[in-house]
Amino acid sequence: MTTNTPKAVIVIFGATGDLANRKLYPSIYRLFRNGKLSENFAVVGVARRPLTNEDFRNNVKNSISQFEDDNIDPDKFASHFHYHPFDVQDLSYYQSLNTLLHSLDEKHETEGNRIFYLAMAPNFFGTLAANLKSEGLTSTQGWSRLVIEKPFGHNFKSAQKLNNQIREAFDEDQIYRIDHYLGKEMVQNIEVIRFANAMFEPLWNNQFISNIQITSSEVLGVEDRGRYYESSGALRDMVQNHMLQMMALLAMEPPIKLTPEEIRSEKVKVLRALKPMSVDEVEDYFVRGQYDRGIVDGEEKPGYREGNSVDPDSNTETFVAGKLTINNFRWAGTPIYIRTGKRMQQKSTEIVVQFKDLPMNLYYDKGEAIHPNLLVIHIQPYEGITLHLNAKKGDYGTTSTPISLKYNNNDNNDKMNTPEAYEVLLHDCMRGDSTNFTHWDEVALSWKFVDIISQAWENKKAQFPNYESGSNGPKDSDALLEKDGFHWWSVTPEEE
Ligand SMILES: NC(=O)C1=CN([C@@H]2O[C@H](COP(=O)(O)OP(=O)(O)OC[C@H]3O[C@@H](n4cnc5c(N)ncnc54)[C@H](OP(=O)(O)O)[C@@H]3O)[C@@H](O)[C@H]2O)C=CC1
Numbered sequence: 322m323t324t325n326t327p328k329a330v331i332v333i334f335g336a337t338g339d340l341a342n343r344k345l346y347p348s349i350y351r352l353f354r355n356g357k358l359s360e361n362f363a364v365v366g367v368a369r370r371p372l373t374n375e376d377f378r379n380n381v382k383n384s385i386s387q388f389e390d391d392n393i394d395p396d397k398f399a400s401h402f403h404y405h406p407f408d409v410q411d412l413s414y415y416q417s418l419n420t421l422l423h424s425l426d427e428k429h430e431t432e433g434n435r436i437f438y439l440a441m442a443p444n445f446f447g448t449l450a451a452n453l454k455s456e457g458l459t460s461t462q463g464w465s466r467l468v469i470e471k472p473f474g475h476n477f478k479s480a481q482k483l484n485n486q487i488r489e490a491f492d493e494d495q496i497y498r499i500d501h502y503l504g505k506e507m508v509q510n511i512e513v514i515r516f517a518n519a520m521f522e523p524l525w526n527n528q529f530i531s532n533i534q535i536t537s538s539e540v541l542g543v544e545d546r547g548r549y550y551e552s553s554g555a556l557r558d559m560v561q562n563h564m565l566q567m568m569a570l571l572a573m574e575p576p577i578k579l580t581p582e583e584i585r586s587e588k589v590k591v592l593r594a595l596k597p598m599s600v601d602e603v604e605d606y607f608v609r610g611q612y613d614r615g616i617v618d619g620e621e622k623p624g625y626r627e628g629n630s631v632d633p634d635s636n637t638e639t640f641v642a643g644k645l646t647i648n649n650f651r652w653a654g655t656p657i658y659i660r661t662g663k664r665m666q667q668k669s670t671e672i673v674v675q676f677k678d679l680p681m682n683l684y685y686d687k688g689e690a691i692h693p694n695l696l697v698i699h700i701q702p703y704e705g706i707t708l709h710l711n712a713k714k715g716d717y718g719t720t721s722t723p724i725s726l727k728y729n730n731n732d733n734n735d736k737m738n739t740p741e742a743y744e745v746l747l748h749d750c751m752r753g754d755s756t757n758f759t760h761w762d763e764v765a766l767s768w769k770f771v772d773i774i775s776q777a778w779e780n781k782k783a784q785f786p787n788y789e790s791g792s793n794g795p796k797d798s799d800a801l802l803e804k805d806g807f808h809w810w811s812v813t814p815e816e817e
């Protein structure tokens with residue numbers, strides 16, 4: 322690992338794209354503003370369109386205009402940015418890029434450290450990695466790291482092919498596969514809540530937990546990403562990565578040390594212990610949905626099939642709910658339910674840990690519903706923890722009433738969550754800390770699990786659309802839990 326204020330040249334391939342403008346430049350700015358970057362850094366933006374340095378710096382300044390009240394001169398920040406028109410498929414461009422990188426290295430004294438951030442369509446990832454190596458861009462006196470955006474492949478086979486291509490040019494410890502959920506403050510908090518609290522860890526198993534629910538719901542629809550989404554769907558877009566990663570953090574054994582290797586090794590064990598399904602069993606464990614028209618925030622919204630670049634007869638799912646079973650000593654018999662969807666009622670990512678009821682409870686009248694203890698980890702947009710307990714009612718009787726203890730993490734944090742995740746991850750990558758990036762072993766196991774589900778769904782056309790925009794998804798998602806005697810706990814509205 323290096324210093325906390327690392328020096329490097331960051332090369333962003335896809336510098337004129339949506340991700341770079343919306344997330345990467347604001348994140349680099351915040352690192353700079355917060356003193357997490359030394360003055361010794363440069364950013365080289367790479368894309369085909371013929372921009373000048375000045376055009377590019379204006380784009381960068383636009384993307385950070387939200388911070389205009391800061392005491393930082395935007396021109397000074399933007400002076401670290403340089404543009405290099407470039408077609409990644411044309412080998413002749415790489416030498417001139419290398420020359421620029423060498424000169425910036427000298428100018429900004431970045432010690433030959435380079436980050437290559439691939440913020441481009443995934444079909445370029447393999448070629449780019451190979452060309453960077455063959456044209457000598459990775460041969461410097463410092464370190465070279467490759468940051469790869471999602472999706473990492475379309476299924477296990479294509480992910481493996483891509484991984485082999487990349488591994489010919491970069492070692493595993495030089496590869497940083499981004500899963501931006503791992504950069505979220507409250508996702509990183511899962512381990513701390515579990516392993517730094519004497520009151521949770523002894524109860525964190527199938528003896529005391531009846532089920533765990535992970536929900537990531539969005540109000541937005543697929544918007545202008547129809548082309549990508551048609552070949553992805555919610556299963557590949559959210560489940561294969563973010564949902565399974567959160568599940569692994571919730572279910573893993575305590576690592577013996579807080580090193581990337583030890584943590585990853587525990588996560589891998591959970592993914593290996595996921596009970597496999599046959600294609601025919603998928604419908605017992607997984608439910609899919611696609612949004613129809615509906616009212617969202619008082620406005621009528623079109624159905625998924627009416628979107629741009631979407632097949633009017635599309636079989637693509639915009640919602641997935643599933644029951645995961647982990648076949649190990651800690652979790653056998655305790656289901657982990659996951660649920661994610663677009664155009665739902667709330668924008669919310671939340672984890673609910675439901676504890677088992679006591680075998681007998683003196684403080685309830687006969688026939689009255691018992692309120693189970695719940696630990697809710699609010700990932701976003703509200704960040705915090707709520708512990709639902711029972712306490713004596715404020716009267717002379719002996720009955721109890723549900724109460725809650727709340728910790729609000731937003732009070733300590735005035736920043737937007739998603740860009741902040743990129744900020745954290747970029748800084749980690751610059752420091753050489755790969756803990757919150759996904760290792761190939763995790764990617765491979767996740768794809769193997771998800772591939773069975775996609776096979777089942779590709780073989781059978783669904784009855785779509787099956788949920789209204791602005792709802793909580795299809796009825797089958799409720800039925801999935803009802804057959805086990807549970808129900809989804811509602812997710813917290815934006816502001817509690
Ligand atoms: N946008 C988002 O919120 C998220 C995006 N991602 C991932 O990030 C990656 C980028 O996404 P996004 O920014 O939305 O994509 P965009 O389509 O907005 O941007 C693509 C970029 O690639 C450049 N480009 C395309 N072809 C070439 C080429 N042959 N040579 C050089 N540059 C080229 C384009 O510029 P030009 O046309 O000038 O060449 C543009 O800068 C994708 O892998 C996506 O899946 C992941 C999570 C969220």
Ligand SMILES: O=C1O[C@H](COP(=O)(O)O)[C@@H](O)[C@H](O)[C@H]1O
Binds near residue numbers: 539558559670739
């Ligand atoms: O990776 C993705 O995540 C976003 C949701 O991210 P969040 O941080 O806003 O929860 C999702 O909209 C997108 O489809 C997916 O590609």
